Amino acid sequence: MDFVNNSWYVAGWSKDFKSNITTVEMLSQSLVMFRATSGEISALEDRCPHRLLPLSMGKRIGDTIQCGYHGMTFDKVGKCVRVPGQANTPARADIRAFPVVEKNGIVWVWMGDPDLADAENVFDMPEFHSDDWHMHHGGHLHLKCHYLNVVENLVDPAHVSFVHPTTLGNASSEDVPVHVSTSENVIRAWRWIRNAPAVGFFKEFGNFHGHVDRWHYYNLHLPSTAVIDFGSIATEENCAEEDRDRGVRVFALHFVTPVDEHYTIDHWMHLRNSARGQDSASEKIDGLLETAFQEDKAILEAVHKAEQRVQPRKPVRIAIDKGPNVYRKRIRDLVDAENTEHLGDPIAPAFVYKD
Ligand code: FES
Numbered sequence: 001m002d003f004v005n006n007s008w009y010v011a012g013w014s015k016d017f018k019s020n021i022t023t024v025e026m027l028s029q030s031l032v033m034f035r036a037t038s039g040e041i042s043a044l045e046d047r048c049p050h051r052l053l054p055l056s057m058g059k060r061i062g063d064t065i066q067c068g069y070h071g072m073t074f075d076k077v078g079k080c081v082r083v084p085g086q087a088n089t090p091a092r093a094d095i096r097a098f099p100v101v102e103k104n105g106i107v108w109v110w111m112g113d114p115d116l117a118d119a120e121n122v123f124d125m126p127e128f129h130s131d132d133w134h135m136h137h138g139g140h141l142h143l144k145c146h147y148l149n150v151v152e153n154l155v156d157p158a159h160v161s162f163v164h165p166t167t168l169g170n171a172s173s174e175d176v177p178v179h180v181s182t183s184e185n186v187i188r189a190w191r192w193i194r195n196a197p198a199v200g201f202f203k204e205f206g207n208f209h210g211h212v213d214r215w216h217y218y219n220l221h222l223p224s225t226a227v228i229d230f231g232s233i234a235t236e237e238n239c240a241e242e243d244r245d246r247g248v249r250v251f252a253l254h255f256v257t258p259v260d261e262h263y264t265i266d267h268w269m270h271l272r273n274s275a276r277g278q279d280s281a282s283e284k285i286d287g288l289l290e291t292a293f294q295e296d297k298a299i300l301e302a303v304h305k306a307e308q309r310v311q312p313r314k315p316v317r318i319a320i321d322k323g324p325n326v327y328r329k330r331i332r333d334l335v336d337a338e339n340t341e342h343l344g345d346p347i348a349p350a351f352v353y354k355d
């Protein structure tokens with residue numbers, strides 16, 4: 001199914017999880033989640049081992065969940081603590097609990113081998129912890145399409161000229177080449193558009209009206225976290241590539257969670273280096289991004305539908321596809337590595353692209 005299991009995936013924002021039982025679907029599995037009285041979040045298999053009724057249809061009693069069919073009861077780590085009608089609670093009736101980490105207002109769940117779950121590997125960036133940056137949790141975009149199409153769109157700066165003509169792009173970037181490089185876990189695709197009219201987003205947020213230099217750096221942390229660093233600065237400022245903080249700089253973050261092969265949730269938020277502490281700026285950016293994301297959604301859902309039909313020809317690949325091509329290759333390698341027992345020496349992930 002092209003899912004990478006051994007990774008942390010976002011289930012939602014901290015504020016989304018309260019004491020009530022909620023269901024979260026990811027990687028074709030169903031989880032039941034709730035915030036225990038200790039404040040920790042529990043994520044359990046949403047399936048009673050008896051007749052397979054989803055436990056989310058039962059009820060929470062203290063820090064346990066009682067099945068809504070015959071009352072078998074499970075604690076917050078999945079241990080069966082009651083079987084009505086008998087005295088024993090065999091360990092074979094325990095259900096799976098998934099590791100959960102809550103960090104920076106984001107809730108992550110580990111879907112793979114529990115022995116490999118390492119909280120140190122949860123995505124983080126210095127700007128989350130800096131007073132120079134304003135962090136704002138946005139929304140959850142639901143898309144009826146495969147997650148690989150969503151993520152490849154997030155390592156593809158070339159689409160903005162055509163898909164987002166009123167917000168993130170305009171005609172002046174249509175023919176600007178895309179650069180791509182990779183390191184072990186990150187694929188970066190980027191380009192600068194120098195001395196061109198500001199795009200809609202930076203007219204609204206940044207108040208640029210003359211010519212600007214604009215950048216888009218799409219940093220894709222495998223398997224499905226995108227950090228899009230974009231911004232603008234007046235052209236006469238002669239901004240060097242590494243001096244982007246001199247301009248109005250925004251990081252749009254996308255935590256893409258595959259639900260199943262036909263459905264994906266993109267949990268999106270942003271960080272910015274200006275208008276810190278201003279809720280009105282957060283609302284304005286949410287509105288601009290939502291407009292852009294609805295444009296992506298229309299494209300991606302139509303592409304997914306077209307992919308389900310008989311294909312009369314081989315797909316065509318073009319020069320601006322460097323980012324998506326590298327991304328799909330890296331995902332194939334990760335999925336193969338998870339699904340194969342290598343009894344010899346481990347194979348190093350040697351594929352590194354640099355143009
Ligand atoms: S289905 Fe859950 S106790 Fe019977």
Ligand SMILES: [Fe+2]
Pocket residue numbers: 153159160163164292296
């Ligand atoms: Fe887009």
